Amino acid sequence: MEIVCPAGTPAALRAAVKAGAHTVYCGFNDETNARNFPGLNFDRAEMREGIRFAHDHGSKVLIAINTFPRAGAEGIWHDAVSDAASAGADAVILADPGLLAFAMQNHPDLRRHLSVQAAAANSDVINFYARCFDVKRVVLPRVLSVAEIAAINDQTKVETEVFVFGGLCVMAEGRCSLSSYATGLSPNMNGVCSPASHVDYHDEGDTLAVRLGGYTIHRAKPGEPAPYPTLCKGCFATQDQKGYLFEDPVSLNAEQLIPQLKKAGVTALKIEGRQRSRSYVAQVVRNFRDAVDALEEGRELPAGMLARLSEGQAETTGAYRKIWR
Amino acid sequence: MHLTVGPNQFFWKPDPWSALYDELARIAVDRVVIGELICSKRLPFYQDRIPDAIETLLAAGKKVAVTSLALVTLKRERKMTAELAGLGAELGVEVEVNDLTALAMLPEGTAFSVGPMVNVYNEGTLAWLASRGATRVCLPPELPLASVAALCQHARGLGVAIEVWGHGRLPLAISGRCYHARLHGRTKDNCQFACEDDPDGLTVDTLDRQPFLAINGVQTLSDTYANAANQIEALREVGVSGLRLSPQSTGFARLCHLFRQRIDGKTDAAALVSGLDEIARGMRLSDGFLSGVAGADWTGKPLQPL
Structure with missing residues (x-):
């Protein structure tokens, strides 16, 4: 199985490649990618150099251009696709039908992957994207169980890539505007979710109120960790209950499901975290590479090695187990 | 400008469900979109x-989809979803695509409309949908007026109506995941229809007890009712139909x-807003996606011309 690793910086790309990443994915430093954070991502020269480095070491590079182009400014996204082609990217990861059509028409030889942001959640729609835009791979939304992934693979020739580690979207990706409702900035339009620019920590004496866009969605007592206020993992109240109504502050770790995912016909395992440090990336990559190598060689998987890297120390296998729903 | 009534997003008992459509037949709305948008488990009830x-x-x-x-x-x-096209043809109504799976299933050349759950953010996607047979698109509510204007301009040449x-x-x-089921300590498969007592969704507050969101089974909505009372002139001017x-x-x-009266110029925005408060x-209310900074904002003011 192929390990697909995040790189938010040229240093992280080199670290991932050296740690054994088969494939690295990254984005340009603008609103065309879904991790549009300050200080992150690649300018055009860095991208060309990064691709050269990866190719020299036998790794591939995928460029995520997976926000939805803004009406009146599609040229920014078109240029990103054209520059990905000329930089020698092995594929582009796209979500928007209009942009897929542009890429197919103008760069037919540039391989196209369907981003998780397209939320293509069944084989009918995946095959439709393949018919319309000749996509070769789909990144599956994090709403599917392993059995459903197996059923999809039975009914499509399109390769499937699934998330196995890191941040976890609770909502169908690309179909969520919680962030822009609270802050004005959204994953689809701006490439950010629950942005740090809108977070504030308010000292209330005995507690710390954590707010996003002015909405208090965490309260931490002294000594308690104050998790980052991502909206879908916030603490909320209804008339008679208080708690994590959408999802606990957990992150995804499907490491132990790798054998089942392989059996389900999955081609590639994706690690989330282009915002992470190169040392984090290197360690996660090394562990996952070991795991898939062990699987290929019929050895037992090493257990629990990644737990301490997870957000807030709590982990979930998410929708892969049906009971999550 | 026409008025479309969107699909009921909530789980209503069969009698109030029927009463809604009986009532809509008697009042001055132009189009009605009917059927289940949110959860397939609800559909057998009505x-x-x-x-x-x-x-x-x-x-x-009325026009119906x-x-x-x-x-x-x-x-x-x-x-x-595969049966929708047949159902539409049998009943003489078109399909509103709210997931591209439905488009994948429509026979090529069938005219269809596109609902707000499909990501139509730009001219390229609009043109692609028009080439597949889209005649009407309700834009995602997240879009600001500038995007609405650019899309309307492009839509004219494509013969697509923008809503x-x-x-x-x-x-x-x-x-x-079903949040109603989660709230009741159940899973989606064993939800026991936890959403049936919330005909407008269940309000979710922040920890400061500020109403913020609403849950409706697998869907999350805003607590506020987005309302374009103040933006109607601006929307009409950019070509929203x-x-x-x-x-x-x-x-x-x-x-x-x-709303009919407001569109027909018989009342102003203030009268509409105060009328809503009586209801x-x-x-x-909110109007932030169209004219504010964040979606939840309520400016309560007309939009400045672009």
Whole structure:
């Protein structure tokens, strides 16, 4: 199985490649990618150099251009696709039908992957994207169980890539505007979710109120960790209950499901975290590479090695187990 | 400008469900989108009433469309979606695509409309949908006026009518997980229809007890009712041809009537807003996606021309 690793910086790309990443994915430093954070991502020269480095070491590079182009400014996204082609990217990861059509028409030889942001959640729609835009791979939304992934693979020739580690979207990706409702900035339009620019920590004496866009969605007592206020993992109240109504502050770790995912016909395992440090990336990559190598060689998987890297120390296998729903 | 009533996003008992469409047949709305948008488990409770409701609406001169689900994952849901085109043809109505799975299933060349759950953010996607047979697109509520204007301009050349969210709790997210079931300590498969007692969704507060969101099964909505009362002139000027009103359990016919009057120039925005307050006291409004900074904002003011 192929390990697909995040790189938010040229240093992280080199670290991932050296740690054994088969494939690295990254984005340009603008609103065309879904991790549009300050200080992150690649300018055009860095991208060309990064691709050269990866190719020299036998790794591939995928460029995520997976926000939805803004009406009146599609040229920014078109240029990103054209520059990905000329930089020698092995594929582009796209979500928007209009942009897929542009890429197919103008760069037919540039391989196209369907981003998780397209939320293509069944084989009918995946095959439709393949018919319309000749996509070769789909990144599956994090709403599917392993059995459903197996059923999809039975009914499509399109390769499937699934998330196995890191941040976890609770909502169908690309179909969520919680962030822009609270802050004005959204994953689809701006490439950010629950942005740090809108977070504030308010000292209330005995507690710390954590707010996003002015909405208090965490309260931490002294000594308690104050998790980052991502909206879908916030603490909320209804008339008679208080708690994590959408999802606990957990992150995804499907490491132990790798054998089942392989059996389900999955081609590639994706690690989330282009915002992470190169040392984090290197360690996660090394562990996952070991795991898939062990699987290929019929050895037992090493257990629990990644737990301490997870957000807030709590982990979930998410929708892969049906009971999550 | 025309008025479209969007699909009911909530789980209503069969009798109030039927009553809504009987009432819509009698009032001045132009289009009605009917069917299940959110959860395939709800449909069997009122499915057999859909043909009659459509017949009543058509007889009253309304245009009618049947909606697809917003997220299609299960086998049963794929089957439902595949049957939509046939159902539409049989009943003489078009399909509103709210997940591209429904488009994948439509015979090529079939005219269809596109709902707000499909990501139409730019000219390229609009042109692609038009080339597949789209004749009408209700834009995602997240779009600001500048995007609406650019899309309207492009839509004219394509012969596509553009509709914008006019009133109702905003559909902000859809998930594989059922939050109503989670709240009751159940899973989605064993939900026991935990959403049936919340005909407008269940309000979710922040820790400061500030109303913020609303849950509706697998869907998350805004607590506020997005409302374009103040933006109608600006929307008309950029070429928007219709407004979408989303059903709510109180005073919906009256609400439609107030919008009709506002569109026809018989009342102003202030009268519409105060009329809404009489319908449902304490209903919080927003217009931030169209004219504010964040979606939840309420400017309550007309948009400046672009």
